[in-house]
Amino acid sequence: xxxxxRDIMAIGIKDIARLAGVSTATVSRALSHPGRVSPETRxxxxxxxxxxxxxxxxxxxxxxxxxADAVLALVPNLGNPFFSEIIAGIQDGLTxxxxxxxxxxxxxxxxxxxxxxxxxxxxxxxxxxxxxGALPAGILxxxxxxxxxxxxxxxxxWPDGRGFPVVRSDNRAGMALAVQHLVGLGHRDFALLTGPExxxxxxxxxxxxEAALAQAxxxxxxxRIAGGSFEIxxxxxxxxxxxxxxxxxxxxxxxxxxxAIGCISGLSELGVRVPQDVSVVGFDDIALAAYSRPPLTxxxxxxxxLGRIAAERLLSSLSGKPLAETLTxxxxxxxxxxSTAAAPAG
Amino acid sequence: xxxxxRDIMAIGIKDIARLAGVSTATVSRALSHPGRVSPETRxxxxxxxxxxxxxxxxxxxxxxxxxADAVLALVPNLGNPFFSEIIAGIQDGLTxxxxxxxxxxxxxxxxxxxxxxxxxxxxxxxxxxxxxGALPAGILxxxxxxxxxxxxxxxxxWPDGRGFPVVRSDNRAGMALAVQHLVGLGHRDFALLTGPExxxxxxxxxxxxEAALAQAxxxxxxxRIAGGSFEIxxxxxxxxxxxxxxxxxxxxxxxxxxxAIGCISGLSELGVRVPQDVSVVGFDDIALAAYSRPPLTxxxxxxxxLGRIAAERLLSSLSGKPLAETLTxxxxxxxxxxSTAAAPAG
DNA sequence: AGAAAAAATGTAATCCTTTACATGCAAACC
DNA sequence: GGTTTGCATGTAAAGGATTACATTTTTTCT
Numbered sequence: 001x002x003x004x005x006r007d008i009m010a011i012g013i014k015d016i017a018r019l020a021g022v023s024t025a026t027v028s029r030a031l032s033h034p035g036r037v038s039p040e041t042r043x044x045x046x047x048x049x050x051x052x053x054x055x056x057x058x059x060x061x062x063x064x065x066x067x068a069d070a071v072l073a074l075v076p077n078l079g080n081p082f083f084s085e086i087i088a089g090i091q092d093g094l095t096x097x098x099x100x101x102x103x104x105x106x107x108x109x110x111x112x113x114x115x116x117x118x119x120x121x122x123x124x125x126x127x128x129x130x131x132x133g134a135l136p137a138g139i140l141x142x143x144x145x146x147x148x149x150x151x152x153x154x155x156x157x158w159p160d161g162r163g164f165p166v167v168r169s170d171n172r173a174g175m176a177l178a179v180q181h182l183v184g185l186g187h188r189d190f191a192l193l194t195g196p197e198x199x200x201x202x203x204x205x206x207x208x209x210e211a212a213l214a215q216a217x218x219x220x221x222x223x224r225i226a227g228g229s230f231e232i233x234x235x236x237x238x239x240x241x242x243x244x245x246x247x248x249x250x251x252x253x254x255x256x257x258x259x260a261i262g263c264i265s266g267l268s269e270l271g272v273r274v275p276q277d278v279s280v281v282g283f284d285d286i287a288l289a290a291y292s293r294p295p296l297t298x299x300x301x302x303x304x305x306l307g308r309i310a311a312e313r314l315l316s317s318l319s320g321k322p323l324a325e326t327l328t329x330x331x332x333x334x335x336x337x338x339s340t341a342a343a344p345a346g
Numbered sequence: 347x348x349x350x351x352r353d354i355m356a357i358g359i360k361d362i363a364r365l366a367g368v369s370t371a372t373v374s375r376a377l378s379h380p381g382r383v384s385p386e387t388r389x390x391x392x393x394x395x396x397x398x399x400x401x402x403x404x405x406x407x408x409x410x411x412x413x414a415d416a417v418l419a420l421v422p423n424l425g426n427p428f429f430s431e432i433i434a435g436i437q438d439g440l441t442x443x444x445x446x447x448x449x450x451x452x453x454x455x456x457x458x459x460x461x462x463x464x465x466x467x468x469x470x471x472x473x474x475x476x477x478x479g480a481l482p483a484g485i486l487x488x489x490x491x492x493x494x495x496x497x498x499x500x501x502x503x504w505p506d507g508r509g510f511p512v513v514r515s516d517n518r519a520g521m522a523l524a525v526q527h528l529v530g531l532g533h534r535d536f537a538l539l540t541g542p543e544x545x546x547x548x549x550x551x552x553x554x555x556e557a558a559l560a561q562a563x564x565x566x567x568x569x570r571i572a573g574g575s576f577e578i579x580x581x582x583x584x585x586x587x588x589x590x591x592x593x594x595x596x597x598x599x600x601x602x603x604x605x606a607i608g609c610i611s612g613l614s615e616l617g618v619r620v621p622q623d624v625s626v627v628g629f630d631d632i633a634l635a636a637y638s639r640p641p642l643t644x645x646x647x648x649x650x651x652l653g654r655i656a657a658e659r660l661l662s663s664l665s666g667k668p669l670a671e672t673l674t675x676x677x678x679x680x681x682x683x684x685s686t687a688a689a690p691a692g
Numbered sequence: 693a694g695a696a697a698a699a700a701t702g703t704a705a706t707c708c709t710t711t712a713c714a715t716g717c718a719a720a721c722c
Numbered sequence: 723g724g725t726t727t728g729c730a731t732g733t734a735a736a737g738g739a740t741t742a743c744a745t746t747t748t749t750t751c752t
Binding site for chain 1: 737738739740741
């Protein structure tokens with residue numbers, strides 16, 4: 001329990017009013033609606049404001065105007081650097097509108113046994129951008145409740161069949177691009193490294209891969225599917241599992257760059273050469289992808305843009321504009337580097 | 347300019363009071379000081395609160411108690427994943443105390459032409475954890491002003507000679523560890539990849555390297571110092587520069603893992619083998635370090651712990667406890683992997 | 693010049709809680 | 723039994739801004 005108390009406001013609007021010889025209403029107007037006071041008065045007020053370095057108390061202001069001018073971003077796990085770029089994009093989208101950004105992760109929310117909805121209900125944030133598609137049903141019910149409807153958008157990940165507005169990358173198309181690239185190089189024998197069970201991205205990327213393979217007359221037997229998280233270490237582990245199989249794939253589709261890098265690391269340990277023996281493609285195009293050894297062929301998704309668009313969507317939803325479309329799908333592209341090559345003969 | 351306005355609070359303390367048949371004072375006490383109301387009354391109030399899912403309006407509350415229950419973290423650049431782990435640590439430190447976390451980066455602060463001090467003065471946050479050691483002098487002056495004194499702590503980076511409380515890793519010792527390791531492997535010819543000019547970490551790590559080399563009777567001529575940022579691409583570039591020199595170093599000290607990974611990537615492009623021809627050591631031990639090729643020998647700093655301790659320091663400073671020490675230096679350790687080996691003969 | 697319209701400013705209510713102080717009432721004491 | 727003490731609760735005053743409405747001053751128009 002906190003016990004401190006700060007004299008946060010040394011000086012208030014009343015003091016400014018007194019010093020400038022006007023009423024508090026005029027001070028308020030001079031600051032928020034400069035056009036509605038005479039130039040002389042404004043100058044006079046501003047001089048006093050500057051001199052004393054006065055700032056409006058945002059609590060009093062928010063209380064009165066019933067607006068927080070802040071948005072909450074909920075990340076599954078703050079420690080995961082994957083999200084930082086999206087957060088930066090959200091910040092980009094919020095800054096021009098003058099909104100602040102609050103950040104929490106699902107883990108610490110649970111630790112405090114509170115739902116992100118609390119923040120909305122407690123009026124601390126005007127809206128929520130949720131990067132966690134795996135929220136418990138109870139929380140999703142809360143989010144769907146009328147009093148927060150129109151104040152939530154999901155980005156990157158999303159929960160199924162709930163009808164929330166979503167901004168995401170085209171995960172299916174991404175995997176299709178990867179498959180087409182590899183098929184073009186003569187690969188016929190594929191494996192897939194998936195993300196965590198139950199995750200939407202895992203599912204979409206798997207389905208995208210399967211659809212594109214089917215199109216090429218190929219299929220993905222269960223024995224060729226490994227993974228279980230987006231983390232490096234599971235890519236490393238999965239590489240081992242895959243190579244222990246009697247027949248080996250020549251191409252490995254990874255659901256994240258981290259998986260791909262771990263996978264390549266694991267393959268190297270086993271003496272398997274990338275791309276001569278096995279081609280590997282990642283997903284995301286994180287900064288390191290271009291500099292790992294070998295440089296990683298991957299699917300680029302513009303995470304920063306994704307964050308920015310999510311923020312913009314939320315903003316327009318907050319200002320009452322109906323959303324043109326509830327599902328926004330951003331294009332992805334393939335970046336061919338050197339972790340993929342023609343399938344080995346035989 | 348925002349124009350929306352939300353009926354953020356559907357239901358207020360007055361409604362709860364009416365429905366429970368008590369006064370607002372009693373409702374408030376039932377929620378914040380449960381011991382000060384009779385068990386029956388409390389149960390009755392709680393029932394109504396639960397039923398209507400009431401949350402106190404945090405603005406009204408903060409206005410009254412003059413406390414935000416939130417802390418602002420200022421990052422140089424939100425897009426840089428290096429900071430995510432520190433942020434997670436800060437969250438860890440804040441959560442038990444029930445404080446929220448606001449995040450901004452220096453870039454968007456500048457874009458909005460406002461200083462982080464604004465947030466403190468506007469009472470939006472009780473304290474500031476600053477991860478940016480390169481703030482302009484004007485802002486540092488503001489931070490040093492009496493009304494925010496005791497509400498700021500620097501973490502990871504810090505400004506020089508200002509006397510702010512700082513939590514940091516032992517950068518000098520880290521570099522010394524790296525040098526000793528390499529000297530032990532027979533290396534005599536060193537190069538250093540530095541971070542951005544003017545950065546404290548750049549300076550501390552350079553000085554640490556130079557001191558440790560001096561101790562071993564070695565030195566670092568200016569021609570052996572390259573870099574200029576912590577980014578991968580500069581590591582890549584610097585590798586090229588270094589290898590174009592008439593005589594080549596056998597060991598490269600990098601001021602970040604990103605530099606090291608870029609450097610190894612650049613060396614590989616040039617056909618220089620790591621660690622057979624050149625040993626490379628990084629700094630930070632980011633997640634990828636263990637899985638890059640070759641796995642990176644590096645200096646581990648516990649970023650999460652650093653964030654947590656910074657948060658705890660701030661918290662105790664906010665509650666008026668005088669800080670035992672203004673400078674907290676966390677230990678680092680060397681993690682030997684496979685990017686370092688005995689110096690090549692001759 | 694006088695009336696009407698527009699602009700500038702002021703007064704005071706309002707946003708929602710918390711909490712100092714007052715009140716009432718029951719238990720504890722001598 | 724009559725004070726004293728202590729608990730449970732209520733009343734009402736902050737807390738610092740915004741803004742509807744009222745008022746005054748200035749401009750514009752005929």
